[in-house]
Amino acid sequence: MSPTDHPFDPSLDLVIEREIDVPPHLVWAAWTTPEHVKQWFTPKPFETAECEIDLRPGGIFRVVMRSPEGEELDQGAGCILEVVEHRRLAWTAALGPGWRPVESDLPFSAIITMEPSGAGTRYRAVAVHGTKALKDRHEEAGFQEGWGAMTDQLVEFARRL
Numbered sequence: 001m002s003p004t005d006h007p008f009d010p011s012l013d014l015v016i017e018r019e020i021d022v023p024p025h026l027v028w029a030a031w032t033t034p035e036h037v038k039q040w041f042t043p044k045p046f047e048t049a050e051c052e053i054d055l056r057p058g059g060i061f062r063v064v065m066r067s068p069e070g071e072e073l074d075q076g077a078g079c080i081l082e083v084v085e086h087r088r089l090a091w092t093a094a095l096g097p098g099w100r101p102v103e104s105d106l107p108f109s110a111i112i113t114m115e116p117s118g119a120g121t122r123y124r125a126v127a128v129h130g131t132k133a134l135k136d137r138h139e140e141a142g143f144q145e146g147w148g149a150m151t152d153q154l155v156e157f158a159r160r161l
Contacts, residue, residue: 006111006128012135014127014143016151022158024114024121028086030158031112037063040157043149055083058099061091076104088113094130106138125151 008015020027030036034051042048042065049072050064062077079095082088094107109128114121125147129135 008126011132012129014129014135014139014147016123016125016144016147018123018151018155019117019120020123020151020155020158021120022155023119024086024116026158026161027114027121027123027154028089029161030154031089036157036161040153041150042066043146044153052077053080054097055080057081057083058097060097076102081109082111086114106134106141108134108138123151 030040032053032055034053037051037053038048040048041051041063045068047066048063049066050062052060052062054060057080059080060077061080063075065073065075067073076093077096078091078093079097079099080089080091082090089112090109092107092109093104094102094109096102107130111124111126111128113124113126115124116122127135127138127143127147129138
């Protein structure tokens with residue numbers, strides 16, 4: 001079973017799903033190219049100051065956000081779990097590169113799927129949590145608003161690729 005084969009559990013998982021008018025290969029490029037990620041990943045007015053991706057299982061997925069006041073917020077070095085070109089990208093904040101366990105304020109895994117849908121993509125981003133308390137904390141921190149804004153920014157950016 002791969003990370004993306006897990007069943008969605010509404011008591012533990014959060015999801016953003018959309019039909020978007022961008023083909024999967026452009027969504028993939030936006031998600032997997034560090035210079036592209038820096039253009040859309042962080043909800044405005046924040047920005048992504050740094051992005052590092054080693055696109056292989058066990059590789060790094062890391063972003064540093066910058067507030068409008070200039071404060072840098074390192075989100076930590078996560079671990080890529082699965083790479084299926086133009087279809088799925090999964091990473092976790094519960095592990096660091098090389099599958100090393102890390103301490104995390106909000107350990108979760110992200111599963112991003114891109115399925116062809118007409119000329120566009122059926123896009124799904126799932127945040128998987130180990131406990132209801134962690135899921136609730138992520139939701140209360142603004143998951144829907146933040147990841148929703150990220151998705152809007154992703155679509156806007158990918159349209160220009």
